[in-house]
Amino acid sequence: MRKSLLKMVALSLMVLMVAGSVFGAGVQETSKDVTVNMFQLKVEIKDAIDGYAAKYSAATPGVTVKVETLGGGADYGGALKAKAQSGQMPDIFVIEGRGGYDIWKDYIADLSDQSWVADTDLAFKVDGKVYGFPVAIEGYGLAYNADILAKAGIDPATLTTRAAYEKAFQTLEAKKAQLGIDAPVAMAASVAGGMWWVAAQHNLATYWGGGLDFNDTSIIEMALKGRLDDARFLQYAKYLQLLFKYADQKILLNGSYDDQVGAFAQGKTAFLHQGNWVDPNLKQLGVTFKVGYAPHAFLDKEQKGLYLFAPSWYCVNKESPNAEAAKAFLTAMATTADGHDYMVNQAGMIPAFKSVKLQPAGQLSQALMAANAKGGNYGVFFGMLPDGAGQNVFGPIFDLFAQNQNNLDRFIADMKRAVAGLPNM
Amino acid sequence: MKQSRAVNILFVAPCVFAFVMIIVIPFFFGLYYSVTDWNGVSNNVNFVGLRNFSNLANSPDFVYSFLITIAYTLINIVLINIVSFVLSLVVTSKIKRRNFYRAGFFVPYLIGGIVLGYIWQFILNNILVSLGTTYSIKFLETSFLSLPHTVIWTMAVVNTWQYAGYIMLIFVASIQSIPSSLMEAASVDGAPFFSRVLHILLPMMANAFTISLFLTLTTSFKQFDMNLTLTNGGPATRFMDTPVKASQLLAMNIFNTATANRMAEAQAKAVVLFVALLVVSLIQVTVNKKKEVEM
Structure with a gap:
């Protein structure tokens, strides 16, 4: 018996050693050259960023940038956790807001001293320090089909109050058959279709930031303490009801x-x-009509701005020995002509840096860029909410309101309760 | 024949190694994390006692998911076993092309749950609805997946379509192992078909039912893939005066909690799922075993 036990132990050790040598083999570095590992989640820019990384590596002796992409419904957060646990934390990774920062803050380097910081309004900041490089500007208003509005005799420039929208929707509804449309608005709110974020994240963001100064976070900070601005929320709820x-x-x-x-x-x-990320979809679907953005004007008073935000930020892993090389790579992206060409022409994004002069190809992206140049836009702050608040708490509330559209009071009461629960999340 | 002990161990070792590393160790880690506030990344793990568990009783979405999972499991057990039993009677009778039917009923089981969910979502949301609107059939005009009180039943029907063929195979094997002399003797004595099924077939198949009930119970309780792709938890409904997701089964609730970086809370929910499943399936197997007959 004792003999077999010994054999068992010896065998297990052997198995462990074999496993160790197999798994360990990949870690060894063969040369002194630095390899910067980037792990990002935008699948649509995979080819563009791979190309730019190769170009940058070729132009920078001693530095190789390797990009790994995982996203499009895949669990980026889970994969990043797995990498961190196995000691393979990438040098550059992505966070999507305050929730991500709180999780990863032990790894995130301070980027306040970088040269691109002065060139952008959308860097990720906590307590005045810069921690994230804005990947792009995304944004939205209510996209309209200019041809249909022209046929219906509606001037999109007049859509700046809730009353104006109500009138426009009524006109469209009355002329449905003549215009050949099924309904005035394509809006989504269903949990089942995976579209909770359109209503419970992006539309709700108009309540958090609409009509305020671009950096004014007073309304969402109030919510994080558990309270809604009743008068403002009532106006918002009426606008949402109208859209529904x-x-x-x-x-x-x-x-x-x-x-x-x-x-x-x-x-x-x-x-x-929807936001400007639908540009490639519209192109794919062969859209030839003119498209533009009208503001989400939910207040009684006039609102003319669009909602602009950086959906995600690159962070540098401060534990990594390659942190400086990683920072240099990001700086090159923001400040060199090649970097600008990559962001705008290859990846089709709107860069968050003011020094970029190139124009994106999509109609909605151009509308956003024009609005950004004009100013007077609103911030998008849902990234400040606790993780899961949108999907698990607000999502079902908006879905239920979409099912029972006349029950405005119930919706407001539900939201009040949900917001009261935010401080405990 | 005497076998070498070393050879035995050598054959078993890889499996034991994998089992220990993938099941046993993570299981105890999981138990540990369920009593902490770990978020999945931080090295700073604090012991919080049973707080994660006591919070669960007050969270409407979890209580709802728990209850709806039990309801879904009950519907599934009844539906799948009845349908499979009927199918197995059909394909062991003397109809033509019965081997073709056996294969045909089994094929849905070979389609993965993810793909299957998307296919049925398309059928239910698009095909049935456009049939309904084209021919003005009132009850088809809104998708069964968009109504809170029909969504669980719809899921159970889809799951039955997938799983009934598999359970049918177990029943078929069991029916074929019953000596035909028994059925023939009964038939000669003039027992009608239904009496033969009720008094000979069913008692003789008791061991097959032990297996089929266990399989349907555990798979329904742990249902995830088809839930994710078919309904994604939607639509919303009201429970304990809070809007919750009407078809979010327990496994999906755990997944959604975990992806919101609430790892410890998700782990506590997983422990509850494990204990509930363990208790229920132990009771089921014990009760079923008593009903089995020895030849």
Whole structure:
């Protein structure tokens, strides 16, 4: 018995040693050259960033940048945790807001001294220090089909109050058959279609930031302490109700992203509640009509701005020996002509840096860029909410309101309770 | 024949190694993390006692997921076993092309849950709804997946479509192992078909039912993939005066908690799922075992 036990132990040790040598083999570095590992989540820019990293590596002796991409519904956060646990934390990684910062703050380097910081309004900051490099500007308003509005005799420039929207929606609803549309708005709110974020994240963000100064976070900070601004929220809820009421009900209650964008692209709705990331989709679907952005004007008073934000930020791993090389790579992206060409022409993004003079190709991106140049836009602050608040708490509330659109009081009461619970999340 | 002990150990070692590393160690780690406030990354792990568990009783979404999972499991057990039993009677009867039917009923089981969810989502949300609107069939005009009170039933039907063929195979094997002399003798004595099924087939198949009930119980309780792709937890409904996701089963609730970086809380939920499943399946197997007959 004792003998077999010994054999067992010896065998297990052997297995462990074999496993160790197999797994350990990859870690060894063969040369003194630095390899910067980047791990990012935008699948749509994979080819562009791979190309730029190769170009940068070729132009910079001694530095090789390797990019790994995981996203598009895949669990980036989970994969990054797995990398951190196995000691393979990348040198550059992505956070999507305050929730991500709180999780990863032990790894995130201070970037306040970088040269690109003065060139952007959208760096990720905590307590005045810069921790994140803005990947791009994204933004939204209510996208409209200019041809349909012209046929219906609506001037999009007048859509700056809730009353103006109500009138426009009524006109469109009355002329539905004549214009060949199914409904005035393509709006989505369903948990089932995976579209909770359109309503419970992006639309709700108009309440957090609309009509305020670009950096004014007073409303969301109030919410993080558990309170809503009742008068303001009532106006917001009425606007949301309006969007729901005049939306294509099938898309609203059950539609997917493709259903929503597809309906707008085929001219079946006059408005679309989506950001400039739909540009490639619209191109793919062969859209030839003119597209623009009207503001989400939910207040009684006039609102003319669009909602601009950086959806994600690159962070540098301060524990890494290659942190300086990683910082240099990001600086080159923000300050060199090659970097600008990559961001705008290759990746099709709107860079968050003011010194970039190139124009993006998409119609909605151009509208955003024009709005950004004009100023008077609003900030998007849902990234400050605790993780899971949008998906697990607000999502079902908005879905239920979409099912029972006349029950405004119930919606407001539900939101009040949910916001009161935020400080404990 | 005497076998070498070393050879035995050598054969078992890889499996034992994998089992220990992938199941046993993570299981105890999981138990540990369920009583901490770990967020999945931080090295700073604090012991919080049973706080994660006591919070669960007051969170409407978890209580709802727990109850809806039990309801879904019950519907599934009944539906799948009845359908499979009927199918197995059909394919062991003397109908033509019965081997073709056996294969046909089994094929859905070979489709992965993710793919299957998307296929049925398309059928339910698009095909049925456009049939309904084209021919003005009232009850088809809104998708069954968009109504809180039909969504669980719809999921159970889809799951039955997938799983019934597999359970059918177990029943078929069991029916074929019953000596045909028993059925023939009964038939000669003039027992009608239903009496034969009720008094001979069912008692003789008791061991197959032990397995099929166990399989349907555990798979329904742990259902995730089809839940994610077919309904994603939606639509919303009201429970304990709070909006919750009407079809978010327990496994998906755990997943959504974990992806919101609430690892310790998700782990506590997973422990509850484990204990509930353990207790229920132990009771089921014990009760079923008593009903089995020895030849």
